[in-house]
Amino acid sequence: MQRAKILVACQDRSARQRLAETFRFRYQTVAVDDGWLALHLVNTTAFEAMVIAERLDSLSGLDVAVSVRESGRNAHVPIMLVARAITPVIREMIERGVVDRCVAEGVETGAFLFEFNSMCGERAERAWAALDADVSRVLGTARRTYSHVFAASTADVPFDAKLLDEVARQLVGAIVDGRISAVMQALQGHDDYTFVHSLSVAAVLAFFGRQIGIREGDLCLMAQAGFAHDFGKRVMPHAVLYKPGPLDTAQMVVIRRHAAAAGQILRCSPGIPAEVINVAERHHERLDGTGYPNGLVGAQIDDLSAVAAIGDVFSALVDNRCYKPGYAPEEALRMLGDMAGPHLEPNYVKTFTQVMHDTGFASWVAPPREA
Numbered sequence: 001m002q003r004a005k006i007l008v009a010c011q012d013r014s015a016r017q018r019l020a021e022t023f024r025f026r027y028q029t030v031a032v033d034d035g036w037l038a039l040h041l042v043n044t045t046a047f048e049a050m051v052i053a054e055r056l057d058s059l060s061g062l063d064v065a066v067s068v069r070e071s072g073r074n075a076h077v078p079i080m081l082v083a084r085a086i087t088p089v090i091r092e093m094i095e096r097g098v099v100d101r102c103v104a105e106g107v108e109t110g111a112f113l114f115e116f117n118s119m120c121g122e123r124a125e126r127a128w129a130a131l132d133a134d135v136s137r138v139l140g141t142a143r144r145t146y147s148h149v150f151a152a153s154t155a156d157v158p159f160d161a162k163l164l165d166e167v168a169r170q171l172v173g174a175i176v177d178g179r180i181s182a183v184m185q186a187l188q189g190h191d192d193y194t195f196v197h198s199l200s201v202a203a204v205l206a207f208f209g210r211q212i213g214i215r216e217g218d219l220c221l222m223a224q225a226g227f228a229h230d231f232g233k234r235v236m237p238h239a240v241l242y243k244p245g246p247l248d249t250a251q252m253v254v255i256r257r258h259a260a261a262a263g264q265i266l267r268c269s270p271g272i273p274a275e276v277i278n279v280a281e282r283h284h285e286r287l288d289g290t291g292y293p294n295g296l297v298g299a300q301i302d303d304l305s306a307v308a309a310i311g312d313v314f315s316a317l318v319d320n321r322c323y324k325p326g327y328a329p330e331e332a333l334r335m336l337g338d339m340a341g342p343h344l345e346p347n348y349v350k351t352f353t354q355v356m357h358d359t360g361f362a363s364w365v366a367p368p369r370e371a
């Protein structure tokens with residue numbers, strides 16, 4: 001499968017290269033510095049999204065955007081404008097839907113990616129309307145809940161626990177009635193990594209639970225725990241959360257705070273089960289005490305948190321991130337096996353690997369890969 005193409009029209013050569021690098025595992029970047037050349041490509045090539053600088057050779061970025069909206073195959077493609085400042089003219093262009101988003105020139109990459117991903121995510125969400133009604137409902141409920149939780153940026157703002165319960169019920173319903181593969185496949189088209197990862201982990205845990213005979217009420221608990229495990233990321237700065245590369249030591253310290261922050265968010269939200277809070281706080285703990293935030297050892301880590309750690313690592317391995325391509329499902333399962341023992345509970349890893357392998361579920365969680 002070919003990666004979808006994005007058009008980057010920008011005069012600054014190093015900015016073009018930086019964007020191509022940033023997108024390399026998710027999109028194929030077609031980069032130009034000239035407005036007319038951009039328009040030629042718009043008329044000959046299908047794009048998934050466009051990043052257009054206001055200042056271009058021969059034709060302004062706004063002129064290009066207006067022409068895109070009048071083009072055939074690319075008329076509805078999301079457009080992000082990169083401008084010196086958001087002027088009244090640009091604001092009007094956004095209101096008219098000519099441009100979807102505008103960011104300032106020189107914006108830090110994490111903030112840029114946050115805006116770009118939410119712009120493309122909205123496009124994916126519109127496409128859900130055409131899916132089977134039950135599949136579309138699960139995805140819509142999950143997205144609304146995630147947006148509700150992430151609308152705040154501190155750990156002391158509660159959220160409505162009933163929404164989390166509803167996500168879990170619908171997700172378990174999709175597992176029971178056999179629609180979960182369609183849910184997972186549609187989910188892979190979304191660009192918000194933390195959202196995709198959260199719902200993937202929820203599905204992985206509940207699916208695994210069902211395969212090993214856990215009763216339906218507890219499957220909902222597993223799905224809730226999976227969906228909420230990274231809610232603490234709402235307090236993370238975008239520069240860290242969306243950094244297109246490995247984190248440095250100081251950034252690692254910051255990102256590791258998400259486990260404790262998730263605990264705080266869940267504790268201040270009335271009606272969240274204790275098991276769900278445990279998973280949020282402990283999914284990065286490791287059997288040998290090398291995990292965080294508390295360096296718990298062996299039996300100090302409860303069973304659900306130990307299983308959640310496996311689902312979390314598996315989902316992270318198969319996902320494309322801006323700094324790494326996703327591993328093939330079978331490779332990810334093999335790597336999971338290597339982590340059994342010192343880090344992950346070996347018996348659970350063995351059963352998990354068997355279930356994911358035998359049911360084919362592993363491939364549903366993985367994003368499409370290039371042939």
Ligand SMILES: [Fe+2]
Pocket residue numbers: 229230258283284
């Ligand atoms: Fe996490």
Ligand SMILES: [Fe+2]
Pocket residue numbers: 197201229230312
């Ligand atoms: Fe996670």
